[in-house]
Amino acid sequence: MDNFQMNLEKYAELVIKVGVNLHKGQDLMIESPIESLELTRLIVKKAYEAGANFVQVHWQDDVITRSRFEHAHDEALDYYPEWYTNMLERFVENGGALLNIKVPDPDLYAGIDASMISRASKAMAKARAKYQQYVRTSKFSWCLIKAPTVAWASKVYADLPEEQRIDAMWEAIFRINRVYEDDPVAAWRVHMDQLKRVRSVLNGKQYEALQYRAAGTDLRVELPEGHIWLGGDTENASGIRFVANMPTEEVFTMPKRTGVNGTVSSTKPLNVNGALVDRFSFKFEDGKVVDYQAEVGYEHLARLLDMDEGARYLGEVALVPFDSPISNLDRIFYNTGIDENASCHLALGSCYPINLQDGVSFSSEELKARGGNASLIHVDFMIGTADLEIDGVLGDGTIEPIFRRGNWAIAF
Structure with missing residues (x-):
């Protein structure tokens, strides 16, 4: 062989x-x-x-x-x-x-x-x-x-x-995907343990908001009370753990639907239903996209945002260090499943109820009341750069560095 x-x-x-x-x-x-x-x-x-x-x-x-x-x-x-x-x-x-x-x-x-x-x-x-x-x-x-x-x-x-x-x-x-390791299954278990440590620290913080700064980006994203950071493997309803995306390098949670304000610029092309959108930006007010630009694929982006009322709100916020395995390949893959794991990203559209305490048991109305968003779409777009800075705002107003120069600024 x-x-x-x-x-x-x-x-x-x-x-x-x-x-x-x-x-x-x-x-x-x-x-x-x-x-x-x-x-x-x-x-x-x-x-x-x-x-x-x-x-x-x-x-x-x-x-x-x-x-x-x-x-x-x-x-x-x-x-x-x-x-x-x-x-x-x-x-x-x-x-x-x-x-x-x-x-x-x-x-x-x-x-x-x-x-x-x-x-x-x-x-x-x-x-x-x-x-x-x-x-x-x-x-x-x-x-x-x-x-x-x-x-x-x-x-x-x-x-x-x-x-x-x-x-x-x-x-x-x-x-x-760590296939070159002698035992890829064991290597993935080590990787899952590392992501578990990251999400454990973030869950312990319970930040009220994240503040992003980079070229073309100045954004504040509030997080709902009881939000849960996930990443790596997930447990299904039968108690079986699985990995939804291979490869995966992210930890992610739910933003507060009406708590997003400022501007954010994309850093990688986005494949929207088989059409590329590139060099685009959004302006948010009280959670909603109120203005947007795109140098490539503007019409496709416009159609995406008009899919339904929830398409103009965020459903996910995800953190990935710039110094990470996929990012270090220094190549755009034009496939969100890979590119999102090389870059911090956000997602327009529906949230994941698993990112909120007891969220799976909530009705859509209850989830929305607690800060979740509902939509027909869930589309991730990449915003990570080598100069990205992210701060976490604690409940008492204290501000802590989370990312500096595109990478983690806290220890795990």
């Missing part, structure tokens, strides 16, 4: 044992691009070896996905099949786990009218609202992972000869 095959086996085992943490007797659903056939076959093998009852693979293809916008009749864009959402809901309710190899082409919808993409996205979000609530409350184990595709690798490694791009992408994926 050559080194690549050995590492691919280790990666497949890692996502089963750590990512979804599959237990004997569970069903597993895998959503995979057709270009990831070899990896998907290995994951299925590892799943059955771990005791899976049944593994279902849903194949995806960007050409087919784009074809809908090029050839379907206009009314079809406002449709999303109820039978599919029913299947997803039953799958979760029966204790299944989901693994998604999420690697869309960053330029998938180039030339497609933004309104078409927005309509289809809104129809899907409405239809899948109950399922997304299961996701955001960690009712079940789910994990997003990455694997190279030609389109994605060509975007990220455009500076390399075409024949080297896939190999370069695999090298990056193995590296940022």
